[in-house]
Amino acid sequence: MNHRTPAATVGVVGGGQLGRMMGEAAGPLGIELLVSDPTPDCPAAPIVREQIVGEFDDYDAIRELAERADVLTFEIELADPDEMARVGEETDTPVHPDPDTLRTIQDKLVQNRALAETGVPLPAFRRVDDADDLRDAGEELGWPLMLKAREGGYDGRGNRPVDAPEEIDEALDEIGGPALAEELVDFERELAIMGAVGDGETDAYPVTETIQREEILRESVAPARIDDAVRDRARKVAFDVLDLLDGRGVYGIELFETDDGDILVNEIAPRPHNSGHWTIEGTRCSQFEQHLRAVLGWPLGDTALRSPAVTANLLGDVESPRPAELVGTDSILETPEASLHWYGKREVRPLRKMGHVTLADDEHGRDALLSRARELVDDVTFE
Amino acid sequence: MNHRTPAATVGVVGGGQLGRMMGEAAGPLGIELLVSDPTPDCPAAPIVREQIVGEFDDYDAIRELAERADVLTFEIELADPDEMARVGEETDTPVHPDPDTLRTIQDKLVQNRALAETGVPLPAFRRVDDADDLRDAGEELGWPLMLKAREGGYDGRGNRPVDAPEEIDEALDEIGGPALAEELVDFERELAIMGAVGDGETDAYPVTETIQREEILRESVAPARIDDAVRDRARKVAFDVLDLLDGRGVYGIELFETDDGDILVNEIAPRPHNSGHWTIEGTRCSQFEQHLRAVLGWPLGDTALRSPAVTANLLGDVESPRPAELVGTDSILETPEASLHWYGKREVRPLRKMGHVTLADDEHGRDALLSRARELVDDVTFE
Known part of the structure; x- marks a missing residue:
């Protein structure tokens, strides 16, 4: 393959610090970045060619990225895999990593199941939809355990250690949605x-x-x-x-x-x-x-x-x-x-x-x- | 001194590759760059906060840089020292390096005289305004010698070796203005x-x-x-x-x-x-x-x-x-x-x-x- 410079524009869903540091790396290679982010003047904005202001699932913003870029990527798990896949097909723009990979990773239960199926070692885990599930999980995995929101956790948010059955209701309230329980690893x-x-x-x-x-x-x-x-x-x-x-x-x-x-x-x-x-x-x-x-x-x-x-x-x-x-x-x-x-x-x-x-x-x-x-x-x- | 971040905006006259690489270095430090350059979408443009389109001696462009920046600098010798000094005073913005330093360096004869005065070793040189000066210089410094335009030389432009007195008129025509002759250093x-x-x-x-x-x-x-x-x-x-x-x-x-x-x-x-x-x-x-x-x-x-x-x-x-x-x-x-x-x-x-x-x-x-x-x-x- 023979790459041509300047040739490359990368569209990035998300313009936080990761997008900013991608922008810092792009300049020397002659790569231009476009980012979409809901916060005006997001961290990447002063570094990259242009920020398009839009939510992480904003079809129009993602579509504009794709139309102007050679490849579409993302720097945040909140990027919408369905919209990226749709826009990628509509504009014939490759999306990397694959939106399916993002879908799998966004849901920690799906992620763990996919890993476990292929023999990758990971802590024992159970699906938790209600108090009964969590009680059962505790009996099987032992107390204390780690309760994790299936989606949207970040920097410790969405993770909650549960020490004993007495904390079940409070812990489920805090997580506030579909969860999984994992054995607490020493x-x-x-x-x-x-x-x-x-x-x-x-x-x-x-x-x-x-x-x-x-x-x-x-x-x-x-x-x-x-x-x-x-x-x-x-x-x-x-x-x-x-x-x-x-x-x-x-x-x-x-x-x-x-x-x-x-x-x-x-x-x-x-x-x-x-x-x-x-x-x-x-x-x-x-x-x-x-x-x-x-x-x-x-x-x-x-x-x-x-x-x-x-x-x-x-x-x-x-x-x-x-x-x-x-x-x-x-x-x-x-x-x-x-x-x-x-x-x-x-x-x-x-x-x-x-x-x-x-x-x-x-x-x-x-x-x-x-x-x-x-x-x-x-x-x-x-x- | 206790520097505060983010605090720093640097205004740069010129937005070529040097301005671009300044921009690449600025991001990690939380420094923002503004550049002025006559070429729309100059090399620095996609990397920095904003390019102001204007000639290197455009008062309005330099004034806008200074008004928005904490310090004014330049990345090209064609930057106008008089306008930078004026704007610096008007807006109370420091200019670095000092416009006087730029003035001295812009004129190679003045540069050489300033260095020679303080005993810095440099090739022997003579001022050349006309054919007689160049002939005298050749007799004193020996042939061949190097004829240099006093101002505006860059990447070899403005430099012309002169092998013998027969080339004097042609060489002066090529340089086309005030010059200096330097001994050709082995x-x-x-x-x-x-x-x-x-x-x-x-x-x-x-x-x-x-x-x-x-x-x-x-x-x-x-x-x-x-x-x-x-x-x-x-x-x-x-x-x-x-x-x-x-x-x-x-x-x-x-x-x-x-x-x-x-x-x-x-x-x-x-x-x-x-x-x-x-x-x-x-x-x-x-x-x-x-x-x-x-x-x-x-x-x-x-x-x-x-x-x-x-x-x-x-x-x-x-x-x-x-x-x-x-x-x-x-x-x-x-x-x-x-x-x-x-x-x-x-x-x-x-x-x-x-x-x-x-x-x-x-x-x-x-x-x-x-x-x-x-x-x-x-x-x-x-x-």
Whole structure:
């Protein structure tokens, strides 16, 4: 194949930080991005060619993206797979990843069933439509367990640990809809692998260790501080998952490393993922450039580690929403191995992801990078 | 100082590839760029917040930049220093580098005199207004010599070697205006140093080796393949030059390494420069990010070498202008250590700078990187 430059316009449903970072990766390659997003002046807007203002299921907005782009993709699971499929057919525009893949992933029960059917290891789970289902699930899986909304969960929203049968009604009320129960895994670490499916090729970045608090990703460490056997098992599971997915693109595969060193799949994201932000500095081809290459059918880029890297998220440290103003960034800017990434969100909210800092470096160990990243993030405030 | 994010908008006179790459560097830092450029949909346009269409001396365009920006800068020597100074005063907007510095650099005779006055080593030169001046210059400096237009030269245009007195009239006709004559230096290599002047701090990137053909930069190799004594002399000269310049920003300092190992200053660019493009992959803080940090008065970033790097330019290999379409980029995209940079120019012209490829790598030597970069660039064509 002989790709022509400039030739490529990518239409992206969603214009949050992932769309913004795709835009940052697009420029050097001569790729232009169009995004659709309901928030006027969304994070991607100042970076990309144009934002079309529209909901994630707005037919007209998605249709305009498709008409002007060579390929249609998305950066948020709320993108509507039916509208994307319809528009793709109407305009003869390829959609990647496949809308069917998005449909499967949007419903965690369907996702788990699809994985379980093909032998991918994952925590035991049960469908939960009512209190009886949840009681049965608890008896089979044991208490405590994790109750998850089947659709729409994000950054811990939609996940609720249930300690005992007494909490059943309250937990179901909180989730407020169709759910599934999962056994609570005793894990040693949470891991993630960013995989890429290209045109006849599949690749994966080094295994990342992810550190959550209050079910929100706080830091990621790459490569993960795990032994080689665990790494090899994690990679094997990740490639098995990638084989199941239809359509090109980057996929985030979240994993548990159990106390016994086994690997279980936690969740899949059909897009670049927070746990892969370190690839911007830590590899030669970031997950964002990789996603663009993949959806366009261009050759995949290099996924090898360039330097060990640690990313720490800049989360909203406020009690209530207010205009975003981050104070104290000098310590980040003055740290040679630190790179600041700001998402351009106008409003800060409690625990909202506002940016991140990556430390990439060959000389200090990963423990030291992690400590330093935490210090730098603690030094800045929105208050 | 405690910088606030998001806080920064930078107004840039000029929106060519340098403005485009400034835009690519601005996003992660939460900096927004506005550019003014006479060409609608200039290279920077799809990357930055907004392009204002206007000539480089268009008062209204520069005034709009200044009114909307925290600092005014430029990416092309054709920017009008008088209008920038006037607008800066009217709107109380800082202008960096100082318009006086730009004025000095715009006139090569004034530039050379300013450098010579303070003892910076440079080739012997004479002012040339007419044929008698050029004849005298030849007798003093020896034939052949280099005749240079005082203003407006770029990529070899405005430079003309003169072999003997018989060529005087033809050479002056070609230059067509006030000029200077310089002794033709027997150089071993051409070198360049990208320097940065920040708020009370000055720094410089590793010495780059630059390879020209037909007086156009073709490749740069970093760090330069020179011995430590030459490197130290080059850095000392560069810091001496930086001391003379008023205003913050990144400066490109082009040097000759003579056959005797001496360093002479060739030219200064008051902006990021082609010979520093390798810093995008070869260091942690590219010359473009550095320029933005500098003009905003933010702390300067890390200039240390991350990996040796070689950049090769993608020049228009056509006989006459035509719509730009680059064929054969797969070999670049498939090379793990290669990064493609496309400038988004709609029209290719003979020898026009359309993009570049950088190979950054710790394992292969610089000779091998240079060979590979040349192969990759030879593999693509606009024909």
